[in-house]
Amino acid sequence: MNAPPQLFVRSVPLPDDRDLLAHLPDDAPLAWLHGGSGLVAWGEAARVVLPARTEPGDVQRFTAAARWFAGLEPQVDDQVRRPGSGLMAFGSFAFDPRSDGSTLVVPRVAVGRDRSGTWLTTIGDQPGRHPAELLAPHAPPRPVGPLRWTDGARTAEDWGTQVATAVRRIRGGAYDKVVLARDRYAEAESPIDPRTLLARLAADYPTCYAFTVDGLTGATPELLIRREGEDLTSLVLAGTAPRGGTEVEDRRLGQDLAESAKNAEEHRYAVDSLRDRLAPLCTAFDAPDRPELLRLANVQHLASPVRATLRPGASTLDVVAAMHPTAAVGGTPTEAAVEAIRGLEGMDRGRYAGPVGWIDADGNGEWGIALRCAQLDGPRARLIAGCGIVAGSRPEEEITEADAKFEVMRAALTDGE
Numbered sequence: 115m116n117a118p119p120q121l122f123v124r125s126v127p128l129p130d131d132r133d134l135l136a137h138l139p140d141d142a143p144l145a146w147l148h149g150g151s152g153l154v155a156w157g158e159a160a161r162v163v164l165p166a167r168t169e170p171g172d173v174q175r176f177t178a179a180a181r182w183f184a185g186l187e188p189q190v191d192d193q194v195r196r197p198g199s200g201l202m203a204f205g206s207f208a209f210d211p212r213s214d215g216s217t218l219v220v221p222r223v224a225v226g227r228d229r230s231g232t233w234l235t236t237i238g239d240q241p242g243r244h245p246a247e248l249l250a251p252h253a254p255p256r257p258v259g260p261l262r263w264t265d266g267a268r269t270a271e272d273w274g275t276q277v278a279t280a281v282r283r284i285r286g287g288a289y290d291k292v293v294l295a296r297d298r299y300a301e302a303e304s305p306i307d308p309r310t311l312l313a314r315l316a317a318d319y320p321t322c323y324a325f326t327v328d329g330l331t332g333a334t335p336e337l338l339i340r341r342e343g344e345d346l347t348s349l350v351l352a353g354t355a356p357r358g359g360t361e362v363e364d365r366r367l368g369q370d371l372a373e374s375a376k377n378a379e380e381h382r383y384a385v386d387s388l389r390d391r392l393a394p395l396c397t398a399f400d401a402p403d404r405p406e407l408l409r410l411a412n413v414q415h416l417a418s419p420v421r422a423t424l425r426p427g428a429s430t431l432d433v434v435a436a437m438h439p440t441a442a443v444g445g446t447p448t449e450a451a452v453e454a455i456r457g458l459e460g461m462d463r464g465r466y467a468g469p470v471g472w473i474d475a476d477g478n479g480e481w482g483i484a485l486r487c488a489q490l491d492g493p494r495a496r497l498i499a500g501c502g503i504v505a506g507s508r509p510e511e512e513i514t515e516a517d518a519k520f521e522v523m524r525a526a527l528t529d530g531e
């Protein structure tokens with residue numbers, strides 16, 4: 115890890131009501147958008163990359179990142195003083211400690227917006243200098259063009275066989291729940307512009323969190339943690355049904371989901387694991403007795419909004435480390451489920467299903483679970499989607515459910531939809 119540079123940070127109000135995405139250049143953009151608010155950023159004032167580790171359950175990538183960020187000690191002129199103003203970093207962490215790619219990036223320029231207004235933050239190694247690219251007009255987002263689709267590590271059928279294996283092992287008592295994912299590739303004829311995907315995702319999924327960090331681009335419905343001062347909020351999702359073609363069918367599918375014992379079990383594991391993991395770090399935990407229905411354009415989910423109060427001394431990345439992997443992306447019990455994932459999926463998840471979001475120097479931040487996303491690499495996009503498997507799961511239904519989750523990025527990658 116390199117010694118952090120001396121940084122000069124300045125945040126000023128910005129009289130501007132353009133779409134946040136209009137500010138973004140196409141080169142390595144960073145974004146976290148939620149219903150018109152959020153942060154977009156570009157350039158790199160500092161970065162830490164956390165290496166893969168071999169110890170099971172290792173949280174070193176989170177603690178090392180937190181230490182690095184706390185050690186930056188910049189000179190700050192923050193005339194905005196809102197969550198996200200002043201020194202901030204975008205981050206994205208690998209699902210498995212054995213995978214590479216976990217990182218925190220402090221951008222050179224960020225534009226933020228919340229209910230109180232818009233602001234501009236510049237971060238550099240010189241006081242009072244504004245980067246020239248701030249004033250440069252950007253080329254508009256490029257369409258994606260024709261795509262060639264291929265399977266990843268497993269075809270849908272092979273993956274269904276792994277789901278059946280997991281169900282057998284669950285019934286045999288090896289674990290209670292495991293979330294299994296599969297990957298697919300889309301190949302364009304030229305580099306894919308993340309801004310094009312972000313604009314489509316933000317328009318189609320305004321209640322989700324549209325993000326891009328180091329090419330990992332998506333719109334997740336699942337908020338791992340939002341921290342404002344000592345207040346934590348989280349939205350636990352687990353349990354999925356399709357949307358109906360008519361109002362009546364849609365309501366019936368939602369009602370079936372709310373009454374399904376299999377989905378209730380899948381959801382309960384996720385809420386219970388969150389409660390257990392937050393207990394040492396929080397003084398209060400409040401979750402509804404029954405989950406609500408969250409309706410998205412592609413699917414509907416069982417959702418539990420959770421509130422908690424952070425104990426003094428606990429840091430945001432401590433909480434992220436304690437919560438990951440939730441039973442919505444790992445399983446129950448965690449260690450057995452993660453081991454099963456390594457064996458059954460036959461692939462490296464990379465940063466799919468890992469925490470993605472941003473943090474500021476006061477510890478405020480928003481971290482989602484990187485779902486409904488694709489890893490962009492030039493003209494290639496690697497899409498990953500998964501499903502919670504419990505004793506009552508059926509492979510054909512899980513294949514259909516994974517396809518519905520792939521649909522988010524398939525549509526975002528498709529011009530003219």
Ligand SMILES: C=C(O[C@H]1C=CC=C(C(=O)O)[C@@H]1O)C(=O)O
Nearest residue numbers: 351352353354442499500501502
């Ligand atoms: C693992 C994914 O979704 C999780 C989040 C919500 C509902 C889920 C489910 O019902 O299986 C999954 O646990 C994914 O989108 O790849």
